[in-house]
Amino acid sequence: MTARTHHVIAPDGVRLATDLCLPRSSGPHPAVVIRTPYGRTAHRAELHGWAARGFAAVAQDVRGRHGSEGEWHPYHNHEEEDGAATLSWVRGHTWSDGRVVAAGASYAAYCALVTALAHDGDGDGTPDAVIAAVPALGLAETAREATGPERLRARAGWWAAHGDRPDSDPEALETALARDPRLLEHLPVAGLGDRLERELPSWTRIWDDRRRGRLVLDGAAARLPLLAVGGIRDPFAEDTLALWRGWGGPSRLLLGPWGHRLTAGAAPAAPGRINLGALYVRWAKAALAGRLEHTRHGVIALGDSGRWYRAPGSDDGRSPETADALGRQVLTGAGRPGTDRTTPPPRTAQHAPGGGTAPGGIGDAESTRPTVWAFGTPTGLRLLHGADFTADPARPVRSDDLMIPVDGDRADRCVLLSPPLPRPLDLAGHAEARVRAVTDGPCADWAVRVTALDPSGRAEPLAFGIVRRTDPPDETADITVPLGTLGRRLDAGTRLRVEIAGHHFPAHARNPHTGENPVTATRLAPSRRTVLTGGGALVLPVTARRHYVEPVPEICR
Template identity: 55%
Template sequence: MTLSTEAVAGLATDVHLPDGDGPFPAVLVRTPYDRRRHRAELRGWARRGFAALAQDVRGRYASPGEWRPYENEAADGAATVRWIRRQAWSDGRLVAAGGSYAAHCALVLGTRPDARPDAVIAAVPALGAAETAREPSGPERLWTRAAWWAAHGDRPDSDEDALDKSLAADPALLTHLPLTGLPERLGRSLPSWPGLWRRHGRGRLLADAERAGMPLLAVGGHHDHFTEDTVALWRRWGGPSARLLLGPWGHGLVSRPGPDARPAHRLDLGGLYARWARRALAGDLAPGHHGAIALGDSPWWLPAGTEGAPHAPDLRLLRGPRFTADPARPVRSGDLTVPADGPPDRCLLVTPPLPRPLDVVGPVRVHLRATADTPSADWAARLVALTPKGTAERLAVGIVRRERPAGARTEFTVDLGRLARRLAAGTRLRLEIAGHHFPAHARNPHTGDDPVTAVRLLASRREVDPAGVVLRLPVLTARPAPTDPAKEILR
């Protein structure tokens, strides 16, 4: 096997060729996170007979130019694909692959009729700037975007711990207003930071996915912040086949297992990717949408698309049908403890202990009937498992922004994302309804101003009708029929 570094379309590219004369199918990874970190991955592809390439995107690491996230990837990727297909070692077939931002780079190639890949592997895909910055109803994903921009924004290299180091020096870093002033508090220039929050267009990549003409392998984790995007991509993919692999993992997939991961959920993703790519390029995949999802806290994998029937457990009010959502003292996203005294800052409800294990598979929703005394109000719902061992574990979170006349009682639904989890007998479920989920999400200032540019905060009085709170869990009514994830991916 040989490794060389080339200037491909003017961008630094590692090319790892297998032994032998070829020609070979190719795998392309385009990344802003340093192509050299992929050399072991390239060797793995090459051992399996693929010409493997990793490229620094424009303006990052060894590639020249200006780094503008999400702006140049379709054109630069297409130029790279055309170069690959002109090489003597290329048999013309190409798989675009990557995780997170690199998955975005792979996916946008599907929109280029002049340089489309023959197959796409998209792991924990970051679909676009607007999708990564906000929830569908508007609340800003502050923590993840601040951490990403501090680490990678407006610089040719990365400092993965930039935000953590700044928080160590100033623990109140993210509470200072306005949020557009964050670069000054970080101590460096971030000219693209304000522009991130001006992007509101969502769904373009998903719309393009409906017209895709090649197979897809979408991989995600139940504990990843892009889980819903991964599933939506799989559902809407218009190519001849689409496969979904969803495990009890975080954004780092098998390297970041969640607390509900079990030995059966440890997979050789690299080997599975290569086997899928071979079948995809040979046209040997069955048509349609298939895949596997792991059932956390169990040894099982289930066929993708498995969902339970709606079940509404009994909820008992603990405290706080009337509470104050004060952005100066917001409910913290990383703290599962609940204040036992003082004025309530959230509404708390709890179920009785589960009489038997419960397999929850599918989207979780909370229906509310509630009132806010400010026209703009965020409503955050957090579901927590109180285990028989005495521990508390976050299961799901959702947040919506509502614009309604002050004091108007309204009914609405908060989507908490997807669960695939076995809950042990004796577990109690605690549902928290609050006005903030900070710093995971920016604080609604309740003034009607944009939370990113606001400089003034107001408290908001809330009232929740306990009789109007309905938690809907998708519960399997029969013992799940397990499957083999490799069988589902490679069928």
């Protein structure tokens, strides 16, 4: 099996460099198509893997990248038309049996999805199934958190490496930081593109697009099968979950203990590990043969333990509407039902190890219940220091440093700590923090970082969330900070440390506290904060029973 390069002609005549690897057996064959900005040649081993399992495997450089002609404009390119032309090209050959899976990771997942959703399932340019791994769903989704703050470090790294150029330089930002270690501190953020020693005209445009959720909304009308693959440590994990939950056709979710650098390469077949390449092939064959149940199933890994739970929001005998409502329900605070007016009062409550109560009725009701660690209580999270602190953008709390101040002098964050866990806990599902606080500025970011401290004191990140608020100055506000979806086992003796801060830099741009746009602001001001521990809480999804599932059969049924 040898990958040979061809050129697909786009509707406007642009030639798209395309590698094709065919099985040794005679055809026709089903096909898998990967359209990527990261270099088609990087997929040679993957193409060979698909071909060895009976698929005609195609990898293509998107327009304006590597071997393809045209201009590269991320998320404003011709991905829909070019994708449709490529699928039509595949189906026009005798080696194709007409069945096509569109697949990809990150931006390549976006390419697969827009091709699938562009033509309402009609015509030769639409795939029969989609595999979307760690999907980067659009400019708005990748540039900002759903709660507002700008993702500075990741966007600067991606745009420096891939933006406005036909090739890639993965070390571009690191090289620039070596020359200027304070590069990301320069203001305005909109001017960062001018400091990378090459033209980057699209940098300012990425902050203008605020249209979130288009692909999730379009996916509700889809009828073809979807496999959404994400990682607990992936910053886009919640987008992966939203895509899976909202998809109209048979949808499957695999949420593993990974970050964004997820590949389809075959990991060693060992206990607790999944061979993603083999899983993709098995799922694709089931999807193309019409053997998938027309339901929503998903699994979530319990860290690196090798255990998997059914993901909250999976169909489990309830109506899809009920399951979806439970999967999206917002948790109430510790003993303060009704604080969030969109949330009905809890129907059941479970005693929590943190001294609060655990409202029931979210996610997989049989196995997972939100459990509350109340702020300011001896058995919950006691205050260490920083009930009053200053969020100063000139010396922000850093995202790349888990060390915290040892005393309360010039406190830059509020810090709380739990007692050691009396028993191991499994966490699988949505987490959040409830913060009651006061600020003196017109606009404030509230960043909450949860760290697990093992019995030896070793710190490991557990959860993080950040929201932007425009509450009236000097008035108490009740703030909900989503902490994402967790999949983790905590050993007995583990302590939970919670930090509440005003910045998370350089992962996120600094809020200037002046009310100005953080992307264009050139003036910074400190902000005084007060955290009122009464009524605050950390809410974690503790599994009440160990209802483990086998991930591969669950995904492929």
